[in-house]
Amino acid sequence: MNSFTYARPTDVAEAINDQQQATAAKFIAGGTNLLDLMKENIERPERLIDINHLPLAEITETEDGGLRLGALVTNANTAYDERVIARYPLLSQTILAGASPQLRNMATNGGNLFQRTRCYYFYDLATACNKREPGSGCGALNGYNRIHAILGTSHSCIATNPSDMCVALTALDATIRVKGPNGERTIPMADFHRLPGEDPQYDNTLGPDELVTAIDLPAKGFSEYHTYLKLRDRASYAFALVSVAAALELDGDTVTDVRVALGGVAHKPWRKPEAEALLIGQKATKENYAKLADALIEGARGFEHNSFKIKLVHRAIVRALGIAAKQEPTE
Amino acid sequence: MSNAIGKPLSRVDGRAKVTGEAKYAAEFNAPDLAYGYVVSGTIAKGKINHIDTRAAKSLPGVLEIFTYENRPKVAWFDLSYNDQDAPPGSPFRPLYDNKIKYSGQPIALVVADTFELARYAASLVEVTYDVEPHETGLDKHVDRGHKPSSGIASLLKPPPPKPQGDFDKVYHESPVKMRGTYVHAVEHHNPMEMFASTVVYEKNGKLTIYDKTQGVTNSKMYVTQVFGMSNDDVRVIAPYMGGGFGSGLRPQYQLFLAVMAARELKRSVRVVLTRQQMFSFGHRPATIQHIALSGTTDGTLNALYHDAHAETSRFEDYTEVVVNWGAMLYPVTNTKYDYKLVDLDTYTPLDMRAPGGVTGFSALEIAIDELAYNMKIDPLDFRLKNYSDRNTADDLPYSSKELKACFEQGAERFGWSNRPLEPRSMKKEHNLIGWGVATGMWDANQMFASAEAVLTVNGKLRVSSATADIGTGTYTIMTQIAAETLGMPVDDVIFKLGDTEMPFSLISGGSWTAASVGSAVKLVCQDLGKKLFKLAQQMPDSPLKKAKLEDIEFADSRIRLKSNPGAGVRYVDIVAANGGRAVTESSTSLPDLLEQRKYARNTHSAVFVEVMVDEDLGSVKVTRMVSAIAGGRVLNPKTARNQILGGMVWGLSKALEEETAMDNVYGRFMNHSLAEYHVAVNADIHDFDVIFVDEVDHIVNPLGAKGLGEIGIVGVPAAIANAIFHATGKRVRDLPITLDKLL
Ligand SMILES: Cc1cc2nc3c(=O)[nH]c(=O)nc-3n(C[C@H](O)[C@H](O)[C@H](O)COP(=O)(O)OP(=O)(O)OC[C@H]3O[C@@H](n4cnc5c(N)ncnc54)[C@H](O)[C@@H]3O)c2cc1C
Numbered sequence A: 001m002n003s004f005t006y007a008r009p010t011d012v013a014e015a016i017n018d019q020q021q022a023t024a025a026k027f028i029a030g031g032t033n034l035l036d037l038m039k040e041n042i043e044r045p046e047r048l049i050d051i052n053h054l055p056l057a058e059i060t061e062t063e064d065g066g067l068r069l070g071a072l073v074t075n076a077n078t079a080y081d082e083r084v085i086a087r088y089p090l091l092s093q094t095i096l097a098g099a100s101p102q103l104r105n106m107a108t109n110g111g112n113l114f115q116r117t118r119c120y121y122f123y124d125l126a127t128a129c130n131k132r133e134p135g136s137g138c139g140a141l142n143g144y145n146r147i148h149a150i151l152g153t154s155h156s157c158i159a160t161n162p163s164d165m166c167v168a169l170t171a172l173d174a175t176i177r178v179k180g181p182n183g184e185r186t187i188p189m190a191d192f193h194r195l196p197g198e199d200p201q202y203d204n205t206l207g208p209d210e211l212v213t214a215i216d217l218p219a220k221g222f223s224e225y226h227t228y229l230k231l232r233d234r235a236s237y238a239f240a241l242v243s244v245a246a247a248l249e250l251d252g253d254t255v256t257d258v259r260v261a262l263g264g265v266a267h268k269p270w271r272k273p274e275a276e277a278l279l280i281g282q283k284a285t286k287e288n289y290a291k292l293a294d295a296l297i298e299g300a301r302g303f304e305h306n307s308f309k310i311k312l313v314h315r316a317i318v319r320a321l322g323i324a325a326k327q328e329p330t331e
Numbered sequence B: 001m002s003n004a005i006g007k008p009l010s011r012v013d014g015r016a017k018v019t020g021e022a023k024y025a026a027e028f029n030a031p032d033l034a035y036g037y038v039v040s041g042t043i044a045k046g047k048i049n050h051i052d053t054r055a056a057k058s059l060p061g062v063l064e065i066f067t068y069e070n071r072p073k074v075a076w077f078d079l080s081y082n083d084q085d086a087p088p089g090s091p092f093r094p095l096y097d098n099k100i101k102y103s104g105q106p107i108a109l110v111v112a113d114t115f116e117l118a119r120y121a122a123s124l125v126e127v128t129y130d131v132e133p134h135e136t137g138l139d140k141h142v143d144r145g146h147k148p149s150s151g152i153a154s155l156l157k158p159p160p161p162k163p164q165g166d167f168d169k170v171y172h173e174s175p176v177k178m179r180g181t182y183v184h185a186v187e188h189h190n191p192m193e194m195f196a197s198t199v200v201y202e203k204n205g206k207l208t209i210y211d212k213t214q215g216v217t218n219s220k221m222y223v224t225q226v227f228g229m230s231n232d233d234v235r236v237i238a239p240y241m242g243g244g245f246g247s248g249l250r251p252q253y254q255l256f257l258a259v260m261a262a263r264e265l266k267r268s269v270r271v272v273l274t275r276q277q278m279f280s281f282g283h284r285p286a287t288i289q290h291i292a293l294s295g296t297t298d299g300t301l302n303a304l305y306h307d308a309h310a311e312t313s314r315f316e317d318y319t320e321v322v323v324n325w326g327a328m329l330y331p332v333t334n335t336k337y338d339y340k341l342v343d344l345d346t347y348t349p350l351d352m353r354a355p356g357g358v359t360g361f362s363a364l365e366i367a368i369d370e371l372a373y374n375m376k377i378d379p380l381d382f383r384l385k386n387y388s389d390r391n392t393a394d395d396l397p398y399s400s401k402e403l404k405a406c407f408e409q410g411a412e413r414f415g416w417s418n419r420p421l422e423p424r425s426m427k428k429e430h431n432l433i434g435w436g437v438a439t440g441m442w443d444a445n446q447m448f449a450s451a452e453a454v455l456t457v458n459g460k461l462r463v464s465s466a467t468a469d470i471g472t473g474t475y476t477i478m479t480q481i482a483a484e485t486l487g488m489p490v491d492d493v494i495f496k497l498g499d500t501e502m503p504f505s506l507i508s509g510g511s512w513t514a515a516s517v518g519s520a521v522k523l524v525c526q527d528l529g530k531k532l533f534k535l536a537q538q539m540p541d542s543p544l545k546k547a548k549l550e551d552i553e554f555a556d557s558r559i560r561l562k563s564n565p566g567a568g569v570r571y572v573d574i575v576a577a578n579g580g581r582a583v584t585e586s587s588t589s590l591p592d593l594l595e596q597r598k599y600a601r602n603t604h605s606a607v608f609v610e611v612m613v614d615e616d617l618g619s620v621k622v623t624r625m626v627s628a629i630a631g632g633r634v635l636n637p638k639t640a641r642n643q644i645l646g647g648m649v650w651g652l653s654k655a656l657e658e659e660t661a662m663d664n665v666y667g668r669f670m671n672h673s674l675a676e677y678h679v680a681v682n683a684d685i686h687d688f689d690v691i692f693v694d695e696v697d698h699i700v701n702p703l704g705a706k707g708l709g710e711i712g713i714v715g716v717p718a719a720i721a722n723a724i725f726h727a728t729g730k731r732v733r734d735l736p737i738t739l740d741k742l743l
């Protein structure tokens, strides 16, 4: 870890201004990801702008009947918020499927959006990684790639986005609120993260001086039929091999709306409205879930150690929809 | 008699541990302490071309950067680098020359005024290499398997037994048989506490070293030999250890580096490894095993073949007892074995909880299950039918073997009799349920050990030995043994360990500490008792004047007459009569080798497991586990149960989760953090139950206790794999059984 200067602004504009002025500055929120990366010399910020004193730690109602989750509300406080539990239980369940209680107490909603891939090579300076050092090559491509992506990969990078929370946010059609030197803008969750393409060093579409202030959830929360199914190598405290956030609206046994987002399979939470459209208006049956799954993972391609994910995620989608529709037990 | 032995005494060091009062190697301080940070190599094989330390060295507060180019002169002979657990070969020498022998090798030590500065400076050290092609990955190089060279290590780790009978013929002609290949991955110990040494540099150049080790005497021997220091100039202290599991059986490289730096800088130095660096030394070696078994239709095992290829480094022949167990456990007389090593460009493997034992049994006991299924016999019935009271391989009787009681009591507790034989016959929703059983075995060895006992001026007992408490409960059971032997309340007894100023004891491993140090503690307390008795007899009006040793007993902190317990002399009064001076005794206990050699001496276990496997998604949940243990006399049911539970948890972890993944392109372990190297967590653990069956043994050692550190893990992985087969009908011979293997 290098030495760095440190600032603790109390005002959003001041934070953005500081970030814009300084070279190689980084915001720090809970620090649960950034500090690890700094200890491994993967991130080497010269300045840390501690944003924990910005007034962004509240959950409030939005005008259109949704909820606004402040960027600095912790993952724990979000998951255990009564409004979130009642109206967006999918999000609550998803957050609680991630990390550990200690980490969730520190981790913030804003920070969670930015957590970097868990690709072993990205974390190890002894190896090549285009994401860490553009142009150096991708160690995982011909290496140990059991945890890597099967969808949307490029020859430059096959990493996954490790977040659980982001999978639910994608399913729920959340919107990210951002402030920067040029004012405020919003980014639909589906466009927040990006695919690796030729420049995997960029995880998302945010500008370098922009700050996430909040995450907006639309009114519709799928509180009746939903589930988050996370498959991993141990029962807790492991990143998803694959995960599925599934949400349904049913009229009798007919599906009137559906959302399915996948984690652990791509560089961003994976969702395809065209695939969902196949199920809308159809009966809530395994056969129809499987059709959605076929379409959603179309084009999936495995590497030496992760081809199992293709079969696994397909089955997980079908199972998750069954659980969401209360046709199957949760265990 | 205080009857302290056998009581569920809570850990005497528990309070110190939970309050933080207990100090670990990296927590001892010294004035003017400097901090070392290790720079690790990034290639698997080759030579260092150039190390550029200029940028790092220019930082104010950086004291020195040690590399192979400027390291001080150290010992030249391989022998000097040996330690109590060194396998035959040429031990690794940190910073010795420019050769790179494995990825992650320490290549420089940066020493600075603060830890943070040393760490930062280390990131500025630039290294270039001349890379040479490396070879990693056991499966890719099995063709290079060779017989291990033998050394002193072979005494405790015998080579495979000689073949008996005619395996080939009997196997060929038998009506029922099986053959299988069993593989398991590399595992790293990963104790919570990182390896660390704090070397305190005294004015006269003497060193007091706080080291993370399973044997202070081992660290001391290493330091004196490598640095040519005299015995009087080195003292090693390790009162507590945040987990060892075998990783502390050899001095690790931070010890060398910290001592070297302290001597050169004439200043106290601490070196702590990072979690990533915890993957840069010994590990449980991957193995590939083949087993072939055959039997008759009535369920008799008649032939056994077991071979193993295990990895080792290029510089040492690390061996384990992997293939020897079959005919020790089962009465099979047609046998054939083979054990080979494959040299790879990695660090030398290192003993890890039940080294070889859990490796061998994880294959053998799956194979037994397979044979039983081929015979359509219940796997427990098969084991009972092929039960033996003799060790057939060595043709010796057991000093004691209550394995049958383990089977019976374990099966009863588990409810085994309700088990349908057919796989896939129990189902709940989309989960398949299965029950599996396996046997485990471990050695019950006793080593020589010394101890000192002091009856202090205020009538308390202080006992010490230079052994270790690696988390097993040594402090507690030694306290109990001493209290019992001299008939004192445990609160009046204090046991000290982990200091080379104390009487000699070997490294603490192989489950022999309770037996070895325990016997020494018992002996020294008996000897002290005799001394006290003599002193008491010399006291005026002593009621013991005419008594003989057999007439007296030690109880209520007194020596009293058996025939008249009212007549006796209090210990405090003996000390007073001794002019208020403490009474001291030291003794060394030696195993009765002549007697012990006539017997096979082992612990046994029977493990019963229930699993639930998601039929579509492959995820496995171990819902129940019962482990029945025959381990001789239980000295403390609480610490004993704790040891077995720990073994069961680790067994589950090994069966389902643990694997250090090697990238063969880089020749480097990749998942070197606890986020990605998975060990079992609380959520994985459900209903675990431990049974200790009665087992009386007068041969193993004077205590009759067998040591429980390793037996807890041995049978668990096979029992889980067998339960998974019973649930799913799928035989997985490749550990860990992650969900992808069940899709
Ligand atoms: C061992 C371990 C296990 C974990 N397991 C899981 C898991 O199973 N599932 C899961 O989803 N996550 C898991 N996590 C990750 C955890 O959820 C993230 O580390 C956490 O959400 C990051 O939040 P933070 O506030 O600590 O971010 P920080 O570490 O403070 O910041 C991370 C990044 O976000 C940037 N940043 C933070 N806030 C803002 C903002 N408002 N605007 C712009 N940029 C910002 C920072 O500059 C930094 O680059 C795990 C982490 C660890 C260490």
Ligand code: SF4
Pocket: A117, A119, A120, A121, A122, A128, A129, A130, A131, A132, A137, A138, A139, A140, A141, A156, A157, A158, A159, A200
């Ligand atoms: S997959 Fe991406 S993150 Fe991993 S090594 Fe390749 S480029 Fe780096």
